Amino acid sequence: MTPLSRRNGHLHFEEVALTALAERHGTPLYVYSAGAIEARYRAFAAAFRSHPHRVCYAVKANSNLAVLQLLAQLGAGFDIVSGGELERVLLAGGDPAGIVFSGVGKTVAEMERALEVGVACFNVESKAELLRLEAVAKRLGVVAPVSLRVNPDVDAATHPYISTGLKENKFGVSISDAAALYRYAADAQALAVTGVDCHIGSQLTTLEPFVDALDRVLALVEALNRDGIELAHIDLGGGLGVRYQDETPPGIDAYATAILERLGHRREALMFEPGRWLVGEAGVFLTRVEYVKENEGRHFLVVDGAMNDLLRPALYGSFHGIEPVFDRPGTPAVEVDVVGPVCESSDFLGKNRMLAAAAGDLLAVTTAGAYGFGMASNYNSRNRAAEVLVRGEQDFLVRRRETTADQLAFEQLLPPLPVSD
Numbered sequence: 211m212t213p214l215s216r217r218n219g220h221l222h223f224e225e226v227a228l229t230a231l232a233e234r235h236g237t238p239l240y241v242y243s244a245g246a247i248e249a250r251y252r253a254f255a256a257a258f259r260s261h262p263h264r265v266c267y268a269v270k271a272n273s274n275l276a277v278l279q280l281l282a283q284l285g286a287g288f289d290i291v292s293g294g295e296l297e298r299v300l301l302a303g304g305d306p307a308g309i310v311f312s313g314v315g316k317t318v319a320e321m322e323r324a325l326e327v328g329v330a331c332f333n334v335e336s337k338a339e340l341l342r343l344e345a346v347a348k349r350l351g352v353v354a355p356v357s358l359r360v361n362p363d364v365d366a367a368t369h370p371y372i373s374t375g376l377k378e379n380k381f382g383v384s385i386s387d388a389a390a391l392y393r394y395a396a397d398a399q400a401l402a403v404t405g406v407d408c409h410i411g412s413q414l415t416t417l418e419p420f421v422d423a424l425d426r427v428l429a430l431v432e433a434l435n436r437d438g439i440e441l442a443h444i445d446l447g448g449g450l451g452v453r454y455q456d457e458t459p460p461g462i463d464a465y466a467t468a469i470l471e472r473l474g475h476r477r478e479a480l481m482f483e484p485g486r487w488l489v490g491e492a493g494v495f496l497t498r499v500e501y502v503k504e505n506e507g508r509h510f511l512v513v514d515g516a517m518n519d520l521l522r523p524a525l526y527g528s529f530h531g532i533e534p535v536f537d538r539p540g541t542p543a544v545e546v547d548v549v550g551p552v553c554e555s556s557d558f559l560g561k562n563r564m565l566a567a568a569a570g571d572l573l574a575v576t577t578a579g580a581y582g583f584g585m586a587s588n589y590n591s592r593n594r595a596a597e598v599l600v601r602g603e604q605d606f607l608v609r610r611r612e613t614t615a616d617q618l619a620f621e622q623l624l625p626p627l628p629v630s631d
């Protein structure tokens with residue numbers, strides 16, 4: 211189902227040659243496949259068709275407006291974590307009634323705006339947040355829909371930086387405190403209890419943690435029912451992994467079967483917040499080799515893309531596949547580190563790769579559709595890359611390359627100041 215294919219030695223994304231995209235839009239460049247995103251969304255929805263459900267795309271995975279627009283047109287809901295993401299979803303045509311608002315640090319202004327547009331619910335992560343939300347809703351004379359994000363204390367067995375369901379994490383309320391908070395919310399006039407939420411981590415490659423988390427959430431739901439509190443939905447978050455190297459994450463049908471089996475005859479609607487699974491494999495990052503360099507027998511390809519463009523290798527030690535965009539028959543592959551121009555030793559896209567490449571060649575860094583551009587920065591005063599969306603034989607520039615003037619537009623020189631001696 212990958213949108214990548216090699217034809218006559220040249221890598222294509224859907225029907226478009228990546229060399230053509232690099233020529234047209236320059237490098238470094240993010241390229242996304244509309245077809246791959248659409249196929250994943252439809253597969254997710256189809257896997258749960260036997261039960262009422264809503265798929266709320268986790269915007270932070272890739273928040274490009276065109277990606278959001280595509281998903282909105284397919285009928286997706288959205289999981290947001292900031293006021294900025296809310297405005298993006300609205301601008302892209304997302305229905306506010308399909309938005310869930312997650313995140314541990316919601317500000318008063320963010321709550322006001324979300325109540326004003328009418329989001330589906332707030333995934334509340336602490337008692338303090340619940341009290342703040344109640345006060346804001348009361349002041350505006352509205353009722354805030356509430357779901358508690360509970361922390362089921364299960365080990366997602368993923369990288370510690372992307373594990374969120376253990377009790378030492380900052381996320382959610384402990385499942386043992388949840389019942390008291392639900393009782394409080396149920397009695398508060400400005401709050402309406404709608405559901406329960408949990409998200410235990412990202413890039414999970416086995417089903418057990420999901421099923422364990424659901425078991426604990428269901429025990430809570432049953433306790434709440436005994437207390438007379440009914441929920442409309444159970445939100446199981448995101449976290450389903452994708453293939454970067456040789457992982458074998460469960461398929462969507464196995465995931466759905468495991469969850470639906472455990473849910474049994476319960477009638478609450480299911481909600482999901484997938485990010486990476488929908489967009490990760492639908493993106494590549496294109497970069498061009500600037501220099502081939504050798505140091506004490508170690509070979510480097512110095513490329514024009516860097517950690518400011520794609521942070522995952524530096525931040526988590528993540529692996530991304532790196533493929534030459536066109537074959538170089540006859541040139542022997544050598545073991546190389548693919549590094550960027552940023553002044554940090556952690557600035558690499560891949561290490562110890564067997565590649566045959568020369569200066570000027572293009573490389574495709576694969577599975578770069580999630581947590582790629584969204585984590586990009588201007589570190590080293592580098593302009594952020596352009597983004598292109600491919601659909602069949604067409605390509606659309608969906609974010610133009612930044613210019614240095616763009617970067618400087620926000621800054622100001624000091625007025626003349628007396629010089630001290």
Ligand SMILES: *Cc1c(COP(=O)(O)O)cnc(C)c1O
Nearest residue numbers: 268312412448449483484485486
């Ligand atoms: C990041 C996040 C997601 C999406 O996680 P993926 O691993 O990309 O599916 C979903 N829900 C919440 C609350 C998140 O923080």
